[in-house]
Amino acid sequence: MTNKKKQEKLEINKDSSEIKIDYKNLDVTQIMSQIKQRIAKEKENLELSGSDEMIPEPIAAGQFPEPPDDKGFKGKVKKILLKIMRPFSPVIKFLILPVHEEYLETARNLHWAHVRLDRLDARLDAAFKNLGIQSDALNNVNNRMDNLSDEINRYLSEVTKMGEELGEITKSINKRIDKVSSNTNKRIDRVGERVNKRLDEVSDKVNERVDMLYQNSGKAAEYIKLLHNLSHNMVVEMTKLKIEEEHLKLKTRIMEKDFEFVSRKEKALEEKIFQ
Amino acid sequence: MKVAFVVQRYGLEINGGAELHCRWVAEHMQKHWDVEVLTTRAYDYITWKNHYPKGDEIINGIKVKRFSVTKPRDPEKFGRIQNYILENEHKREDELKWLEEEGPLSPSLLKYIEDKQDKYDYFIFFSYRYYHSYWGIHTVPKKSILVPTAEHDPVIHLQMFKELFRKPRAYIYNSHEEKNMINSLSQNEEIPGDIVGVGTIVPSEFHPEEVKKKFEIDSDYIIYIGRIDENKGCDKLFDYFQKFIDQVKEKNNIKLLLVGSSKLKIPDHSNIHALGFLSEEDKFSLLNGAMVLIMPSFYESLSMVTLEAWAMQKPVLANAKCEVLKGQCQRSNAGLFFEDYLEFREALKLLLSDSRLRRVMGKNGKKYYEENYTWDVIEKKYLNVLELLEQGK
Numbered sequence: 001m002t003n004k005k006k007q008e009k010l011e012i013n014k015d016s017s018e019i020k021i022d023y024k025n026l027d028v029t030q031i032m033s034q035i036k037q038r039i040a041k042e043k044e045n046l047e048l049s050g051s052d053e054m055i056p057e058p059i060a061a062g063q064f065p066e067p068p069d070d071k072g073f074k075g076k077v078k079k080i081l082l083k084i085m086r087p088f089s090p091v092i093k094f095l096i097l098p099v100h101e102e103y104l105e106t107a108r109n110l111h112w113a114h115v116r117l118d119r120l121d122a123r124l125d126a127a128f129k130n131l132g133i134q135s136d137a138l139n140n141v142n143n144r145m146d147n148l149s150d151e152i153n154r155y156l157s158e159v160t161k162m163g164e165e166l167g168e169i170t171k172s173i174n175k176r177i178d179k180v181s182s183n184t185n186k187r188i189d190r191v192g193e194r195v196n197k198r199l200d201e202v203s204d205k206v207n208e209r210v211d212m213l214y215q216n217s218g219k220a221a222e223y224i225k226l227l228h229n230l231s232h233n234m235v236v237e238m239t240k241l242k243i244e245e246e247h248l249k250l251k252t253r254i255m256e257k258d259f260e261f262v263s264r265k266e267k268a269l270e271e272k273i274f275q
Numbered sequence: 276m277k278v279a280f281v282v283q284r285y286g287l288e289i290n291g292g293a294e295l296h297c298r299w300v301a302e303h304m305q306k307h308w309d310v311e312v313l314t315t316r317a318y319d320y321i322t323w324k325n326h327y328p329k330g331d332e333i334i335n336g337i338k339v340k341r342f343s344v345t346k347p348r349d350p351e352k353f354g355r356i357q358n359y360i361l362e363n364e365h366k367r368e369d370e371l372k373w374l375e376e377e378g379p380l381s382p383s384l385l386k387y388i389e390d391k392q393d394k395y396d397y398f399i400f401f402s403y404r405y406y407h408s409y410w411g412i413h414t415v416p417k418k419s420i421l422v423p424t425a426e427h428d429p430v431i432h433l434q435m436f437k438e439l440f441r442k443p444r445a446y447i448y449n450s451h452e453e454k455n456m457i458n459s460l461s462q463n464e465e466i467p468g469d470i471v472g473v474g475t476i477v478p479s480e481f482h483p484e485e486v487k488k489k490f491e492i493d494s495d496y497i498i499y500i501g502r503i504d505e506n507k508g509c510d511k512l513f514d515y516f517q518k519f520i521d522q523v524k525e526k527n528n529i530k531l532l533l534v535g536s537s538k539l540k541i542p543d544h545s546n547i548h549a550l551g552f553l554s555e556e557d558k559f560s561l562l563n564g565a566m567v568l569i570m571p572s573f574y575e576s577l578s579m580v581t582l583e584a585w586a587m588q589k590p591v592l593a594n595a596k597c598e599v600l601k602g603q604c605q606r607s608n609a610g611l612f613f614e615d616y617l618e619f620r621e622a623l624k625l626l627l628s629d630s631r632l633r634r635v636m637g638k639n640g641k642k643y644y645e646e647n648y649t650w651d652v653i654e655k656k657y658l659n660v661l662e663l664l665e666q667g668k
Contacts, residue, residue, distance in 0.1 A: 019625060023635050026608045032595075032618075035625070039617045 276661065277309040277394065281411050282401040283379050285314040285339055286327060291502065292320075293402040293424040295579070296473045300399075300422075302335050303474070303650050304657055311395075312339040313387065315379045315407070322347045323379035342384035352376060361429050370435045378406050389414050397661060399447070403439065404430060412442050419443045420468075420660065425453050426574035427598065437461045445660055447471045449577035451606075452598045467667075469660050472577050474650040477586045478556065483564030486557055490550055496530040497592075497623070498565040500558060500580045501572070503537035503549070508571030508594055513542050515571075515619045520546050523620065526627050532565070534558055559587070566633065567592050567626050575599050582648050585609050585640030590633050592622055609640030 019034045085092070282297040289295060301310050312334075318326035324347045332339045353376045359365065360373050384407055388398065392415050400408040403423040412419045421443040425431055440461035446468030448454040458464050487493075503509045512531075520527045533541065533549040541549045553561070562568065568584035570593040575581075578600060581591050591610030593600035595618070604610035611626060613619040626633060646652070 021629070021632060023631060026632075026635050026639060028608050028611055028636075029605050031625070032611060032622070035611075035618060035621045039621060042617070 276307075276396045277311070278304070278661075279311050279313050279388075279395045279398045280401065281313045281384075281388070281398055281407055283315060283323075283405045283407055284317050284320065285312050285334070285341075286318065287334060288318065291579075293422070296422070296424065296577075297401045298334075299473055300653070300657065301337055303654055305337055307654065307658060308661075310337055312337055313384060313398075314339060314341055315344050315381045315384060316341045317344050317379050321350055340387070342381045342387065344379045344381050345383075346378070346380045348376065348378045357430070360433065367434060370433050373430075373433075374406055374409055374435070377404070380406055385410050385414060392418065397444075397664070400443075403436060404428070409435070409439055412439060416442045417444055420445045420447060420664075422447045422449070423453065423457060424449060424576045425457060426576050427456070428574060431456070431460065441466070445664055447657070447660060449473070450599045450602060452602045453576050456598075467660070467663055469656050471653055471656040471660075472582075472648055473579060474648050474653040475579060475583050475586055475644075476650070477583065478559050481560045481563040482556075483560050486560040487564060489557075490532075490548070490561075492530065492532070492548070494528045494530055495566055495627075496532050496548075496564070497567045497569055497627075498532045498534065498561060499569045499571070500534045500562065500583075502535050503533055503539050503541065505539055506572075506574065508573050509533075509539050511594075512569060512571040513544075513547065515613075515616050516547065517542065517544055518616060519620050519623060520544075523624055526624065529566075529627060531569070532561060534561060559583070562589060563587055565589060567623070570594060570597075570600055572600070573597050578603075581610070582644055585637075585644045586648075588634075588637030588641045590626055590636035590640065592619070592626060603643075607639055607643035609636045609643055 018038055019031060021031060280297055280301045282294055284294045285298060286294075287298075289298075297312075301312055304310055315323065316325040316327045316329060317323040323344045325344050327341050329341060329343060332341065353373075356369075356373045356376050360369050388411055392398075395418065397418050397420055398411065398415055399420045399422060400411050401422045401424060402408055403421060403425055408421065412421060419442070421440075423440075423446070430436070437460055440457050441463050443466065446454075446457075446463075446466055448457070448468060448470045449472045451470055454468075454470055499509070499512060501507055516531050520529070527546070529546065531547045533547065534551075534553050536552050537549060541547060550561075562584060566589075568580065568589050568591045570578055570581055570591055572578065572594055573596050575597050576599060578593075581593065581600065581603065584591050585607065591600075591604060593604055593610055593612045595601045595612035595614045600610075601612045604612050611622040613622050626636075
């Protein structure tokens with residue numbers, strides 16, 4: 001593939017500079033794996049620059065939040081005492097000036113130094129804890145990796161064994177297939193010969209019978225012709241006979257009438273004679 | 276062929292989950308079979324209280340037989356029993372007690388199935404985890420087809436379900452992941468079936484500009500459609516999206532629109548707009564105008580909204596912890612997926628900034644939808660499953 005074609009296929013998305021997308025054969029799994037790689041890199045960078053986060057932010061002078069109120073019995077007593085002393089506070093302030101302001105500032109500074117120290121302490125604890133967890137996790141991962149590699153080795157050896165066994169089985173199967181196929185071919189050949197022989201015999205017989213039928217069919221055609229002539233003649237004769245029968249019937253009817261006339265004439269003559 | 280669809284709830288008002296899935300399939304299959312629906316009178320899926328009138332009803336041309344729920348669910352008691360069986364060693368009786376508490380408890384439905392089993396050729400049961408499916412399949416195992424609608428829910432590991440999964444005559448799965456999960460749980464690979472899912476109907480016309488005006492949306496947006504619930508990962512979505520807006524300055528004008536009824540407090544943020552439950556027309560118009568559909572849900576057996584987005588050529592950003600959604604994104608190459616905030620940020624940033632990627636993903640989604648989830652394909656698969664069973668008779 002030429003460079004130009006390669007460039008066409010892998011077009012780099014401008015907005016997300018590191019993700020390469022093959023728009024023609026889009027593969028979301030591949031895009032996601034690129035995104036994952038990118039995130040992993042980002043996390044790595046964050047971890048590298050993470051040491052700065054451990055340093056607490058400097059607290060500007062005069063911006064300290066007010067110290068938290070004391071609670072409980074002690075706090076209540078303190079409040080009551082402050083209330084009682086409030087009318088005398090200008091006098092007290094006046095008596096301890098200028099120590100008062102300085103004293104307050106120092107007290108505040110000390111308080112917030114403690115707070116910062118506590119915060120740092122807590123962060124340090126958390127960091128140690130995290131380190132502990134991470135080292136435990138790392139140990140776990142290492143153990144699991146060891147276990148996995150042991151298992152993989154075991155599987156691999158088993159797979160190799162199985163592969164060898166499979167090879168032997170395949171060999172024996174191939175041998176048997178060869179044997180069976182040669183036997184089958186021989187049997188097919190034998191059966192084929194027998195079938196061909198039978199086919200030849202059957203076709204000879206069929207031909208003979210066809211010839212006979214052909215000869216017989218010629219004689220039959222002659223007979224049919226004769227029968228046809230015979231039937232024609234018979235029809236002619238029958239027609240003649242029918243006509244003759246009709247003729248004779250007519251004659252009989254005429255003779256019957258003649259006979260009736262003669263008998264009536266006879267009766268009339270007899271009557272005249274006997275009168 | 277007379278086929279009964281057996282489902283826990285059924286009605287035009289129920290617009291999601293296995294119930295809508297069942298209704299759509301039943302309505303589409305009525306042109307091939309004589310279809311009847313056997314269901315309960317429940318509407319509320321938390322208590323299963325009787326809501327619909329008893330007896331028969333015709334819904335979109337299908338005869339629906341409703342049976343009473345004899346004991347509504349006591350959510351507190353149910354939660355207690357569920358916690359007990361999930362956290363302690365227990366007996367089969369405990370699991371059956373849990374099932375009875377879960378409901379919907381409708382013995383008359385089961386009695387009907389038992390008495391009238393000869394009247395029907397097959398019974399298609401929806402949702403493996405409910406009372407009607409468990410006992411229904413036990414009543415007519417030879418005639419039962421199960422549409423499990425199973426998710427990576429802890430209750431699927433209960434012993435009773437492992438046994439149940441070996442009972443039906445056939446399966447209609449929603450996804451490859453669901454099939455693999457059920458196969459590995461119960462070793463029921465020999466039972467025939469197919470991966471079918473459900474189709475969807477996308478209106479031919481959209482009015483994204485009108486809807487934008489109607490809801491006063493003046494910038495690009497991504498959209499979430501569905502129940503706004505912790506179970507659907509919406510709390511995480513809010514958290515991630517707000518961080519995204521804070522961190523990714525070049526995309527901080529993007530809006531997140533939420534469509535659906537809310538069971539969770541929605542943060543008061545100028546970029547998050549909850550529009551409530553909308554009509555199908557408005558929903559599709561908004562989806563059509565969106566840049567990306569977000570699916571933060573952990574448990575899905577098949578996300579209909581995702582399919583609708585793909586049908587409309589929209590890319591999806593899904594929760595990778597939901598194997599079904601991740602699998603569908605990978606098979607279709609029409610969506611990205613995230614496991615944590617950083618992946619969400621990077622994937623969303625990429626999708627929003629790369630219009631060509633969105634276009635290509637949209638096309639892939641459409642192709643995937645047309646090959647697997649149009650109604651013609653779905654109907655054919657259902658017919659094939661029953662034909663296979665008929666041949667084996």
